[in-house]
Amino acid sequence: MAKDWKDRLGMVYSTNSDFEYEFDEAADMETLSPEEQHLKVFIDNKKRKGKTVTLITGFVGSEDDLKVLAKILKTKCGVGGSAKNNEIIIQGKFKDRVIEILKSMKYNL
Numbered sequence: 001m002a003k004d005w006k007d008r009l010g011m012v013y014s015t016n017s018d019f020e021y022e023f024d025e026a027a028d029m030e031t032l033s034p035e036e037q038h039l040k041v042f043i044d045n046k047k048r049k050g051k052t053v054t055l056i057t058g059f060v061g062s063e064d065d066l067k068v069l070a071k072i073l074k075t076k077c078g079v080g081g082s083a084k085n086n087e088i089i090i091q092g093k094f095k096d097r098v099i100e101i102l103k104s105m106k107y108n109l
Contacts, residue, residue, distance in 0.1 A: 031061025034106040041098050041109060053081070054095050056088040056102075076101050 037060060044055045056073070059066050063084075070083035073090055077097055081090040090098060099109060 031065040035108065036060075038108050039102060041095055041102070043093055043095050051091070052093050054090040054093065054098050056090070056098060057086070059086045059088070072105075073098055073101060 037058065039056055039058045041054065041056050043052060045052045059069070066083045066086065066088065070081060070088040070090075073088060074081045077090055077092070077094045079091045079094065081088065083089070102109060
């Protein structure tokens, strides 16, 4: 039952000897099929020290599925990137290429 202390941030000390802290279990979000996804692809360079990236937003699903999609896109574009907070960042200007790849995978854009 040992959990990371960060999971209990905001917890106030209890003097009750029978107190048992209950952790909120994050439910995995069910990933929508590609046909049900409505992704947006655009070029962005804000807050990136002048570097240009291709940003894919609107993904609905689990973090693992997002990372799998990001890996496919990064591999097919031959560049790096990241995936978090339901968005994928691909380094460089690859908007047209990403749209082409997503359409071939049956994603709605």
